[in-house]
Amino acid sequence: MTTRRTPTLAVFKLASCDGCQLTLLNCEDELLALAGEVKVAHFLEASSAVEPGPYDLTLVEGSITTPEDAERIHTIRAASRRLVTIGACATAGGVQALRNFADVDDYRRVVYAHPEYVATLATSTPVSAHVPVDFELRGCPIDRRQLLEVITAYLAGRKPDIPGHSVCFECKRRGTVCVTVADGTPCLGPVTHAGCGALCPAYRRGCFGCFGPAATVNLPALIPLLRRDGLDEDAVGRFLHTFNAAAFDKELKP
Template identity: 75%
Template sequence: MGTPTLAVWKLASCDGCQLTLLDCEDELLALAGQVKIAHFLEASSEVLPGPYDISLVEGSITTADDARRIHEIRARSRLLVVIGACATAGGIQALRNFGDVAEFASVVYASPQYIDTLATSTPVSAHVPVDFELRGCPIDRRQLLNTLCALLAGRKPDLPDTSVCTECKRRGLTCVMVADGTPCLGPVTHAGCGALCPAYRRGCFGCFGPMTEPNTKAFIPLLRVRGMSEGEIDRVFATFNVVAFADGDQA
């Protein structure tokens, strides 16, 4: 068996998740010794033809070209791993899903007739089968490295499906909601960040999206008790993972 090939792709996104991979630095050099990076335009102009053993895809589907490309990428990839809130939930650009794209374009662009975009921003999984998802805006570098190492070793990655609260407990952190009265989305947010914000006495703001079956209806009254207005509650859920949280019916 030859050296496994890795491809990294960008759709509609800010490049932040690809930069997380580049920021791995020493670990990335070690990883490069185990795989052949066949396509990663953020890092190299060298492009090798597929098929690819592992493809990492950043970004949501916001144009007809994105929709075409993701089918091509899926067909050329043995394993497809989507990375970041854009790829897993449509990203912050999915705010368009609740409005009129034509109206937005007429206000923002001087020549809106040249804008070619879809009416909605959707996750990759809405278009093709996905093997694994790494949440976050951006993704967590440790989770990324652990996932790549697991796939190269031929085993299933250990991706948690609990809330950020479980990570706070493992780190021995004091609950910021209980101790400080700080609004925090940790109880309904998917784990994976290592409880980064609560570790600095800040409330989680949900960049990893909702955990499986979040009980938002019971949780939202707790946010009200801690001083959040209805508008503030709407805004805190309408960020990186707006569509995913909306599907959870937090109202």
């Protein structure tokens, strides 16, 4: 009789706020069931017990912002059979990627009393810019249902069933009136990846693009609508450069 080997799960943090790791911890009842199916070998947010790889599934939160993390991510990748990045920081550079549009040394001098002791990179980049990634789970923070789907899918040996459509689909499903059509409210819903359940539009607020670009978007067609609804060129730039920073810029390039 062959004994079934328990798959191992590892969770690592780079430059981030810990919100996506907390999403996993907040799974509560589902987490108890998950704990019976996997062995958590590395998850410092939950336990100080650490076991060496290789890991069957690794979740990585956070962007690459320091020379140390630029090296560390290669070590993590080498120890991971499957590597999934979770959250806007890991998939798009996060809010901290706003440094990509400015001089990071200026920020460092303003924020730190002794900037010479702070080692940082000029840019904040997603994990996929440094190593191959098996799947990117978007969101700021990620959605717990999507996270559980990704974990269970890889444990079952199948591809995660995460739709690539926009937030507009979620508005339709929950019967939410379009805030752009009804109120003239600037909204990134037409170009933003689904996953939040259209939370902001449900409260008559425009989508802020927390989940980054959808699988197929037409951002050049949306920008005139944003300007029609009261945003000038600078305001449009600020609207796009928030949770996912430069991610939407890629959609504007021919």
